[in-house]
Amino acid sequence: MTDQKTKRELTDGFLRSVVVEERTDFSDTKVEGLQVRVSHTGKKTFAVRARAPSRAIQRVNIGSYPELKLAAARDMARELIVKIRQGVDVAAERREARAPVVAKPTLSDILSEYRQVATAKGLGIWTPSQPHLQPEAERSIRAVFAKLLERDLTLVSTMDLMIEMKAYRRVGRTGKGDTANGRVSKARLYLMPVLDWAAGRRRFRKVGAGRLPAIAAPDASETVDLAVDDPKILGHRERVLDEHELTRLLPLLTYPAPQIEGLQTPPEKDFRFIALRFILLTASRVANVEDALWRDIDFARGIWTKPSIKNTKGKQIVRSQIVHLSDAALALLKALPGSDMSNPLAHVFPNTNGGPLGNWTRFQEALNRASGTSGWHRHDLRRTASTLLDQLGVDAVMVGRVLGHSVSREDKAAATALRHYIMQKQIRSHVDAPMKVALDLLAEVYAAMEADGRSMARVA
The missing domain is CATH 3.30.160.390 (Integrase, DNA-binding domain)
Structure with missing residues (x-):
């Protein structure tokens, strides 16, 4: 035609x-x-x-x-x-x-996008404990894969991920040190769902479950987990400090800090020692103590409110926790700068710049030398405190409450029924909360151990 x-x-x-x-x-x-x-x-x-x-x-x-x-x-x-x-x-x-504009997001862009999605779903490790802090998962990823953050993610390969994982070193005041395969392993674990979400893979494969539009992101699961063959990483830890170790350690956990060889921070600006004592007194996670702000402390009621704690049952929900502090813990806090609440948003245990504590490696080594102890990690203090509570006869349910663990599946029905009758209201002002009674008992044991330690030091 x-x-x-x-x-x-x-x-x-x-x-x-x-x-x-x-x-x-x-x-x-x-x-x-x-x-x-x-x-x-x-x-x-x-x-x-x-x-x-x-x-x-x-x-x-x-x-x-x-x-x-x-x-x-x-x-x-x-x-x-x-x-x-x-x-x-x-x-x-x-x-x-x-022609449609094809965005080329960087790894940093994708992390920011995923944080919003994960926060909306209530994923604890992606929810900042404080508005100005990065969530645990993002902080780990950004540390380990720092050199890839501003790269077009579609141009990042699994080999690029592997190179950064093998190259990562702990960073302290003296520069780069040993490998940190434990942290690398966590960062890799945190990164896998992020990249799967960006690419629409696995559990995000259904349209709308992942990022729109999906992009060609590398698959972190195809990299080797460096922690698997690391003899220094034993998986589930069972380390607790014994009485001898606590007797040597407790006299050093003071504020102002003791002056020990290998540390240069002025004693009045070093809150790491006293933060470890607070962990022992409350059986808290290190991250919660690092993130604690003065506004979270209520001296009148004797409580510390943790805005966000880790969920041990994997539920996608952010939980808070109220800790009824022992007299010893309250006395510790009242002796610290900032307890006048002049700056409620200040960290209770700040670093030298006012931010949260961190970079513990060199400190741990110096503390081990000064106390004559070894083989323990600051996270083991929480396990030590909970083990002592059990040995002191505190029932398992109360130990779980101190640790911030949620009610077990078997106890749900009973707990739901009891909530109709037991209200969070103190009827008699002079009756101590059971948690406080338990933590007071724990503090008494520490005090006795510390007295023994100071006596032995004088004799020596």
Whole structure:
């Protein structure tokens, strides 16, 4: 079928009524270069046809009638004809304008996006304990994969991930030290669902479950977990400090800090020693003590509110915890700068810059030398405190409450029924909370051990 061509002044009346048996191009005599192509089905399409400086003819469709009005088609034709005669490739320009903009997010961008998704779902490790802090998972990923953060994620390979994992070293005041395969293993574990979400893989494979649009992100699960073959990482830890070790350690856990070889921080600015004592007194996780703010402490009621604690049952929900502090813990806090609450948002145990404590490695080594202890980690203090509570006859349910563990599945029905009768309201002001009674008992044991330690030091 050959196209028919004819010239005439286009009008709305003509365009509404024109009927052809075979496709015909009508050229407008009012705006030279404007055409309307009419098919035998009745479809009418406006186009612009003009000659470029190279003498090549450009023909560009600009819209269909009656969606595109005749007057508007003429205005568009006048503009496009000028551009074509100036040498602009209008067809290519219009194709580029219609092409979707393909974003190339960096790893840092994806982490920020995933944090919002995970926070909305209540994932504890992706929920900051305080508004100005990064969540635990993101902090680990950004530390281990720091060199990849600003790279286009679609250009990052599994080999790139592996290189950074093998190269990661602990960073302290003296620079880079030993490998830290434990932290690398955690960062890898945290990163896997992020990359699967970005790529729409595995549990995110259904449309809408992952990122829209999905991108070609590397698969972190295809890398080796360096912790598996690391003889220094034993998996589940069972380390607790014995009485001899606590007797040697407790006299050093003071504020102002003791001056021991290997540490340069001024005693009045070093809160690491006293933070460890607070962990022992409360059986708290290190992260919760690091993140504690003065606004979380209520001296009048003798409680510490942890805004966010780790969920031990894997539920996607953020939980808080109220700790009824022992007299010893309250006395410890009242002796610290900031206890006047002049700055409620200040850290209870700050680093030298006012932020949360960190970079414990060098400190731990110096403390081990000074106390004559070894083989323990600050996280073991929580296990030590809970073990002592058990040995002191504190029932398992109360130990669980101190640790911030949720009610077990077997106890749910009973706990739900009891909540209808037991209210969180203190009826008699002089009755101590059971948690406080338990932690007071724990503090008494520490005090006795510390007294023994100081006696032995004097004798020595």
